[in-house]
Amino acid sequence: MAKVNMVQAINMALREEMERDKDVIVLGEDVGKDGGVFRITEGLLENFGHERVIDTPLAESGIVGAAIGMAAFGLKPVAEIQFMGFIYPALDQLFSHASRIRSRSRGRYTCPMVVRTPYGAGIKAPELHSESTEALFCHIPGLKVVVPSTPYTAKGLLISSIRDPDPVIFLESTRLYRLIKDDVPEGEYTIPLGKARIVQEGKDVTVIAWGSMLHRAIQVSEGFDAEVIDLMTLSPFDEEAVFNSVKKTGRVVIVHEAPKRCGFSAELSAFIAEDAILYLKAPIIRVAGYDVVIPLPKLEDYYMPTVERIRRGIEEVMKY
Amino acid sequence: MPEEIIESFNVKGLQTLSEKGEVDEALMPELSDDEIKKIYELLILSRTFDQRALSLQREGRIGTYASILGQEASQVGSAFAIDKTDWIFPSFREIGVYINMGYPLHMLFQYWAGDERGLRTPEDMNIFPICIPVGTQIPHAVGAGMAAKYKGDKIAVVVYFGDGGTSKGDFHEGFNMAGVFRLPVVFICQNNQWAISVPREKQTASKTLAQKAFAYGFEGIQVDGNDVFSVYKVTKEAIEKAKSGGGPTFIECFTYRISDHTTADDATRYRTKEEVERWKEKDPILRLKLFMKKKSLWTEQYHSDVESKAISMVDEAVKISESIEPPKPEDMFIYTYAKLTPRQMKQMKESRWQR
Numbered sequence: 001m002a003k004v005n006m007v008q009a010i011n012m013a014l015r016e017e018m019e020r021d022k023d024v025i026v027l028g029e030d031v032g033k034d035g036g037v038f039r040i041t042e043g044l045l046e047n048f049g050h051e052r053v054i055d056t057p058l059a060e061s062g063i064v065g066a067a068i069g070m071a072a073f074g075l076k077p078v079a080e081i082q083f084m085g086f087i088y089p090a091l092d093q094l095f096s097h098a099s100r101i102r103s104r105s106r107g108r109y110t111c112p113m114v115v116r117t118p119y120g121a122g123i124k125a126p127e128l129h130s131e132s133t134e135a136l137f138c139h140i141p142g143l144k145v146v147v148p149s150t151p152y153t154a155k156g157l158l159i160s161s162i163r164d165p166d167p168v169i170f171l172e173s174t175r176l177y178r179l180i181k182d183d184v185p186e187g188e189y190t191i192p193l194g195k196a197r198i199v200q201e202g203k204d205v206t207v208i209a210w211g212s213m214l215h216r217a218i219q220v221s222e223g224f225d226a227e228v229i230d231l232m233t234l235s236p237f238d239e240e241a242v243f244n245s246v247k248k249t250g251r252v253v254i255v256h257e258a259p260k261r262c263g264f265s266a267e268l269s270a271f272i273a274e275d276a277i278l279y280l281k282a283p284i285i286r287v288a289g290y291d292v293v294i295p296l297p298k299l300e301d302y303y304m305p306t307v308e309r310i311r312r313g314i315e316e317v318m319k320y
Numbered sequence: 321m322p323e324e325i326i327e328s329f330n331v332k333g334l335q336t337l338s339e340k341g342e343v344d345e346a347l348m349p350e351l352s353d354d355e356i357k358k359i360y361e362l363l364i365l366s367r368t369f370d371q372r373a374l375s376l377q378r379e380g381r382i383g384t385y386a387s388i389l390g391q392e393a394s395q396v397g398s399a400f401a402i403d404k405t406d407w408i409f410p411s412f413r414e415i416g417v418y419i420n421m422g423y424p425l426h427m428l429f430q431y432w433a434g435d436e437r438g439l440r441t442p443e444d445m446n447i448f449p450i451c452i453p454v455g456t457q458i459p460h461a462v463g464a465g466m467a468a469k470y471k472g473d474k475i476a477v478v479v480y481f482g483d484g485g486t487s488k489g490d491f492h493e494g495f496n497m498a499g500v501f502r503l504p505v506v507f508i509c510q511n512n513q514w515a516i517s518v519p520r521e522k523q524t525a526s527k528t529l530a531q532k533a534f535a536y537g538f539e540g541i542q543v544d545g546n547d548v549f550s551v552y553k554v555t556k557e558a559i560e561k562a563k564s565g566g567g568p569t570f571i572e573c574f575t576y577r578i579s580d581h582t583t584a585d586d587a588t589r590y591r592t593k594e595e596v597e598r599w600k601e602k603d604p605i606l607r608l609k610l611f612m613k614k615k616s617l618w619t620e621q622y623h624s625d626v627e628s629k630a631i632s633m634v635d636e637a638v639k640i641s642e643s644i645e646p647p648k649p650e651d652m653f654i655y656t657y658a659k660l661t662p663r664q665m666k667q668m669k670e671s672r673w674q675r
Contacts, residue, residue, distance in 0.1 A: 051470055062493030065459020073467035096453050103655040104449045106440035141656050165658035236661035
């Protein structure tokens, strides 16, 4: 089994799914000849040709809108938006259409598509190249939101996302792309959407994270008897896994890179408060990005939750 | 390089059937007498449906409705050229297109009365559900065109929008992609002169909308949208061109919205009665009638038969639509995703005991 990074794992998933199903089409800006700005789609053009690996004009709303039409017609488009900060022109297409086609047509038309986009800070990039606005998409019924944290889960989750009958927003942490390597088997395996992963079991505190923040959460948790949950799918999230863990530990720390206000931790906290408050021994602590415009590289290390901030969060709940 | 003209375009306009019912034989499309009568019947049925919808809205029996009065020829003429295997992406003012394609009339009333089940297109046709946000359906048609081309399906994709839609970013992004990939898409703009209260000349400084196509590398043409023959002819040619790999075409149907924008609008706030009266003289059905009369295809008796048939079809559709049980609250849950989420399952139970 090969040790590969997340870029290679995602590339494997795309390649294998395209080999398996000729309805899978990749489209986006620079995804063909250039292999994508992060080289995620490298080699696909050579393997599958211009008909299936489509370099589109520079038009995010057009890319997502066209993917909707392709999906309704029976294809399985995987659209790439070059950075999450550039997805905003396509929000109209995602919110007004992709999420609603099944409902609007009462099941006659569906929208089995994936929109992949790199997200997050930490790679010293220009403005709007460091966004993590996953909660925007989690608010919209009809969309699914998936955030892998490792090469192994990225491959399995992307295969599931491509095969899913509904539109999936697939967020890839730019910082993780080449940071870690995993044993990733060749050939298909899937990781179901809507299920979380218990990364390590523990008794005293539940630490919930996803994507880029998971690894910092794991690092800090080593000093505690902590149960670490990798949420993987944010929408719809695994309520059962969160509930069971909170019931066991009675303490919760949620970590994410996005600004705290209305971040996805707000939904998780509200769920825990509604369904599991009587099991809590301490207030829920959220360690998140600040409620500011995500800064340029000189300040990004101050913006993102650090290992130290996560540690303080866990220490805080452990006082109770 | 010396200064020189490196590109220039000519924008064509087309009228075959004049307001007086005269045709230019050289431009006349191939249509049998039976087909012409069929077109007349579809125009009458569309208008009958439309007028009934307006009165049902006033009686509170359906919700807000967007009338097509005055635009029937743009819709029937174009849709008459569309095959059943072609794909159609409508905006929200295309009732005549639906009727033309044989969409069950009662389902249209059902939808406008607030029941999504009316938008579940029957399996034997490919009309995408009504698109409320302006112009956003254009990229969908482009994607369907890409898919059809990839799959090698010999079909055309027809997308409808209005003059207001040409100001949207999705118009540009969709047209641009269709040009780049030479897609089998027919873009039909019903330029009805008004986007709610904003007149055409405030929508764009271009002399025509048709000319915009040339910037994307394909042909645009303006036709008299109240002349059903021109609309039919140009659409038919554009569909054939699309199917034979000739790429996209943009058709601007120059027409007029006689009604308010919707039943929630009052057009007297922004336009004059005189303007509306002038356009009533250009009525698409009136001029076809004059033509048919000259050809001895139209008599009072024929017309009254056609009209009574339309009225009884519409009566029947209203009756069916009003006899349909309202949807169950479960309906709004089960079509969100292919499978209910665990939370939706709980919410669905809650929606039952709320009643």
